[in-house]
Amino acid sequence: MMSLMFKNTPDLVVKPKNALEISKLMKYAVKNNIPIIPRGGGSWGLGGAVPTNGGILLDMGSLNEIIKVDKENLTITVEPGVSWKEVDDIVTSNDLFLGAYPSSAPGASVGGWINTGGIGIGSYKYGGVEQQIRSIEVVLPDGKIIRAGFEKVMSNSSGYNLRDLFVGSEGTLGIITKVTIKLHPAPEIIRPISFSFNDVGNFIKAISEITRARIMPWNITILDGNHLEYLRKIGMDAPEVEGLINVTFEGTRAVVNYEAKVLERIISKLDGEKMDDEFSEHEWSERYYELRSKAIGPTALVGEVFVPVKKLKEMFDGTNKVIKRMKIRAAIVGMISDRNTAVLMPYVLTDERKMVKSLATMAFIKKIGDLAFKFGGRPAGLGTFFSVNLKKLHGKGVETIFDIKTSIDPYDVMNPGKLTEGVTRFGVPIPALGFRSGMELMGVVKGILPKDK
Amino acid sequence: MIRLRNNQPPNIDDYYTCLQCGYCKNVCPVYNQLGWESATPRGKVYWLKQLSGKSLMDKILRRKIDINDAWVKRIYSCTSCAACEEYCHVNLKLADLWEDVKEWMLNDGVKPLAPHKMLYDRISDPSKRNPFQDDDNPERDLLKKRGSWLPEGIKLSRNPEVVFFAGCTSSYRLQMLAQSAATILDNADVKFSILGKDEWCCGSPLLRTGQTDIIKGEYAEHNVQAIEARGVHTVVTACAGCFNTLKNNYPKIVGKLPFKVYHISEFLEILHKRNKLKFKKEINKTITFHDPCHLGRHGKVFDAPRYIIRNIPGVKFVEMDRIRKNSRCCGAGGGFKIAFNDIAEDIAVDRVKEAQATGAELIVTPCPFCVVNLNAGAKKGNIPLKSMDLLQFVTQAI
Ligand SMILES: Cc1cc2nc3c(=O)[nH]c(=O)nc-3n(C[C@H](O)[C@H](O)[C@H](O)COP(=O)(O)OP(=O)(O)OC[C@H]3O[C@@H](n4cnc5c(N)ncnc54)[C@H](O)[C@@H]3O)c2cc1C
Numbered sequence: 030m031m032s033l034m035f036k037n038t039p040d041l042v043v044k045p046k047n048a049l050e051i052s053k054l055m056k057y058a059v060k061n062n063i064p065i066i067p068r069g070g071g072s073w074g075l076g077g078a079v080p081t082n083g084g085i086l087l088d089m090g091s092l093n094e095i096i097k098v099d100k101e102n103l104t105i106t107v108e109p110g111v112s113w114k115e116v117d118d119i120v121t122s123n124d125l126f127l128g129a130y131p132s133s134a135p136g137a138s139v140g141g142w143i144n145t146g147g148i149g150i151g152s153y154k155y156g157g158v159e160q161q162i163r164s165i166e167v168v169l170p171d172g173k174i175i176r177a178g179f180e181k182v183m184s185n186s187s188g189y190n191l192r193d194l195f196v197g198s199e200g201t202l203g204i205i206t207k208v209t210i211k212l213h214p215a216p217e218i219i220r221p222i223s224f225s226f227n228d229v230g231n232f233i234k235a236i237s238e239i240t241r242a243r244i245m246p247w248n249i250t251i252l253d254g255n256h257l258e259y260l261r262k263i264g265m266d267a268p269e270v271e272g273l274i275n276v277t278f279e280g281t282r283a284v285v286n287y288e289a290k291v292l293e294r295i296i297s298k299l300d301g302e303k304m305d306d307e308f309s310e311h312e313w314s315e316r317y318y319e320l321r322s323k324a325i326g327p328t329a330l331v332g333e334v335f336v337p338v339k340k341l342k343e344m345f346d347g348t349n350k351v352i353k354r355m356k357i358r359a360a361i362v363g364m365i366s367d368r369n370t371a372v373l374m375p376y377v378l379t380d381e382r383k384m385v386k387s388l389a390t391m392a393f394i395k396k397i398g399d400l401a402f403k404f405g406g407r408p409a410g411l412g413t414f415f416s417v418n419l420k421k422l423h424g425k426g427v428e429t430i431f432d433i434k435t436s437i438d439p440y441d442v443m444n445p446g447k448l449t450e451g452v453t454r455f456g457v458p459i460p461a462l463g464f465r466s467g468m469e470l471m472g473v474v475k476g477i478l479p480k481d482k
Numbered sequence: 483m484i485r486l487r488n489n490q491p492p493n494i495d496d497y498y499t500c501l502q503c504g505y506c507k508n509v510c511p512v513y514n515q516l517g518w519e520s521a522t523p524r525g526k527v528y529w530l531k532q533l534s535g536k537s538l539m540d541k542i543l544r545r546k547i548d549i550n551d552a553w554v555k556r557i558y559s560c561t562s563c564a565a566c567e568e569y570c571h572v573n574l575k576l577a578d579l580w581e582d583v584k585e586w587m588l589n590d591g592v593k594p595l596a597p598h599k600m601l602y603d604r605i606s607d608p609s610k611r612n613p614f615q616d617d618d619n620p621e622r623d624l625l626k627k628r629g630s631w632l633p634e635g636i637k638l639s640r641n642p643e644v645v646f647f648a649g650c651t652s653s654y655r656l657q658m659l660a661q662s663a664a665t666i667l668d669n670a671d672v673k674f675s676i677l678g679k680d681e682w683c684c685g686s687p688l689l690r691t692g693q694t695d696i697i698k699g700e701y702a703e704h705n706v707q708a709i710e711a712r713g714v715h716t717v718v719t720a721c722a723g724c725f726n727t728l729k730n731n732y733p734k735i736v737g738k739l740p741f742k743v744y745h746i747s748e749f750l751e752i753l754h755k756r757n758k759l760k761f762k763k764e765i766n767k768t769i770t771f772h773d774p775c776h777l778g779r780h781g782k783v784f785d786a787p788r789y790i791i792r793n794i795p796g797v798k799f800v801e802m803d804r805i806r807k808n809s810r811c812c813g814a815g816g817g818f819k820i821a822f823n824d825i826a827e828d829i830a831v832d833r834v835k836e837a838q839a840t841g842a843e844l845i846v847t848p849c850p851f852c853v854v855n856l857n858a859g860a861k862k863g864n865i866p867l868k869s870m871d872l873l874q875f876v877t878q879a880i
Contacts (some may be wrong), residue, residue: 320572
């Protein structure tokens with residue numbers, strides 16, 4: 030189906046050696062009107078690194094050097110193909126600390142996470158990807174190689190913030206070829222603590238109260254009862270409860286001990302149960318593995334939405350209503366990524382080999398996006414399929430976004446068909462209205478089909 | 483291109499379960515060298531999925547999805563280290579999958595790689611039953627001489643409690659390892675015997691390369707019966723490959739084994755704790771330890787060899803960054819070295835560099851293949867750091 034609409038197979042795969050090579054390639058591509066598609070770890074779900082109409086795929090995995098650990102200035106400089114886990118491993122072994130990384134760190138590349146403008150593990154305390162980086166080197170479509178940001182100090186000041194223009198640009202503006210990442214002194218301890226809840230209301234209230242307390246966890250992950258049930262189904266040890274909150278602190282022992290105490294007080298007032306250390310450590314070691322139970326599907330469709338913390342209850346209720354109405358198997362996992370932002374990743378387990386059923390299930394992703402809008406939040410990520418959301422997200426701002434794209438990439442060779450345009454292989458745009466009503470229809474179809482087991 | 487009689491590869495559900503998250507990518511030693519997505523476990527699963535789901539659409543879009551020589555080469559570009567399995571998001575049994583896929587391909591008419599075919603020819607030869615030959619006299623009956631490594635003066639027990647399964651490499655190539663093992667067992671008053679000409683290749687090189695028929699049909703059962711006939715409940719082997727095969731493969735082939743399989747390092751630990759093995763000489767060296775994949779990730783033995791090394795007086799023990807379940811392959815395993823020696827040695831260079839970073843003066847590892855390949859890697863990378871088999875190392879301390 031997808032392959033009818035899009036020419037997903039590139040005409041050529043290139044493993045570049047350095048920025049200069051990429052610069053030459055860009056000039057060639059512009060001259061010959063060939064799409065260039067940068068690919069990092071290929072772990073992003075929205076098709077960003079997949080061609081829509083052939084072209085040259087740049088496999089950035091070949092740029093995987095660790096260039097320098099600079100202890101004096103608290104930075105590490107790497108090529109973009111290095112995975113976040115590798116960065117974290119090297120940083121840790123140098124007695125330093127990386128503030129945040131995606132939960133896909135073993136697979137996700139440094140360049141990929143910047144281009145998806147991600148938030149992840151540690152964002153609660155240290156911010157999104159833009160706050161983890163100091164400077165980037167970018168090859169522009171015209172072949173120019175520029176530096177954006179500053180290697181040793183902050184980028185904040187007057188003047189357009191060039192660096193952040195490329196954050197979340199999904200490879201549509203240029204190719205990142207070098208990144209300097211900001212680091213911190215190593216903490217004395219890292220301490221994960223898990224809490225379980227038998228009541229959804231209290232589970233959600235606890236999340237909200239944590240964000241309003243004067244404590245600063247490093248990371249907060251939340252898992253709902255369905256998710257835990259799926260884990261038990263595949264033979265893992267997960268409690269039979271309605272919700273689990275995994276909080277991780279890092280820092281000085283005395284401070285962490287104090288913050289943990291404050292947290293425990295909040296939780297116990299809401300009838301949450303503190304899990305033992307072994308369980309908490311295990312949950313922490315599972316932080317990269319949100320979709321462990323995928324085999325039950327075996328296909329999983331994953332959505333991602335941002336909602337205000339105070340609307341979590343409504344969002345959970347709304348999502349669960351959709352799950353019931355569509356008769357699907359779905360669960361909600363998420364992260365709290367700042368005091369007012371909950372990032373939820375509801376996922377549906379389905380089977381792509383059953384065409385009608387699984388296509389119809391796609392409506393779920395659209396519906397939770399709508400719910401997020403309704404509660405003052407937003408769906409995350411555009412890629413190939415959700416570029417139709419651009420207008421809804423930015424209103425008239427879309428025109429400015431188009432202007433930026435056109436001024437940097439007037440030749441439209443940088444990852445065409447993404448972010449600013451949903452375009453099929455024949456250059457036919459995916460019409461926003463058609464997309465929406467199509468998705469709606471699929472949702473109705475799924476509701477008519479028998480319940481998923 | 484190879485025509486397949488039956489295009490359905492094994493374990494199809496796995497291909498749909500795979501998340502394509504790529505956690506297996508950066509930990510794959512072969513991908514680390516080749517750098518092509520097609521060499522990653524995820525890339526191979528992706529292709530298998532396309533193969534298993536070939537449809538009319540492929541014809542319409544003129545997509546060529548087939549098993550060609552390049553693909554066969556990729557499937558064999560695997561050291562069977564199982565690092566991919568360790569990191570797999572959705573718990574796929576990837577190490578088994580690669581073996582099943584090779585077996586399926588060969589059953590469907592794909593030709594094994596030439597060096598693997600050579601292994602098969604020798605192991606299946608009734609006058610050899612091992613992967614080696616006498617190069618001066620290829621026809622020579624080596625099976626008859628299988629037990630001739632046994633040092634003079636060591637008496638085998640008529641009433642043994644233990645069978646020492648020497649393995650092909652120690653029987654024919656690195657006899658010193660089998661001899662050290664026998665000497666240590668003898669010194670510790672262990673009543674043991676060996677299988678001599680009744681010991682056939684355990685089958686590891688064939689099981690890893692998909693050439694399974696004689697092992698599943700005859701060899702596994704033969705070896706199990708030969709051990710059983712000695713009336714023992716304990717088998718000890720000094721080879722990580724034999725250990726993994728006896729412990730993990732044989733029960734799947736012949737059912738529950740009537741004996742327990744130990745790696746020599748586990749057995750030495752037991753002897754030391756019972757005061758039967760004493761280290762009398764100091765070794766004043768900084769040592770690091772390399773986990774062989776077939777002993778560690780596959781065999782789940784991590785502590786015993788470390789226990790032995792730590793208990794040798796004088797030793798300063800240092801660990802590498804990637805150890806135990808996360809250990810990095812030396813590059814030799816799974817029939818990879820014999821087919822792709824250059825890449826295998828490049829993998830070893832990386833591992834030796836990691837060892838060098840610890841400041842160690844010697845790498846100790848309980849696997850003859852790891853020793854050979856790590857030493858080749860050190861040479862290739864011009865790194866002055868030698869590797870030594872655990873047994874040889876222990877012998878210096880007693
Ligand atoms: C299990 C799982 C967990 C995840 N958890 C998180 C999470 O916690 N937070 C989060 O934000 N995301 C998460 N993701 C999504 C995804 O992993 C991240 O967005 C990741 O950072 C993408 O990196 P990648 O290297 O795989 O990028 P790819 O998928 O290869 O590419 C993503 C986009 O970036 C572009 N790109 C890649 N490299 C470059 C470059 N060097 N220059 C220019 N453009 C480039 C591509 O063209 C594409 O548009 C998760 C995914 C999975 C499967």
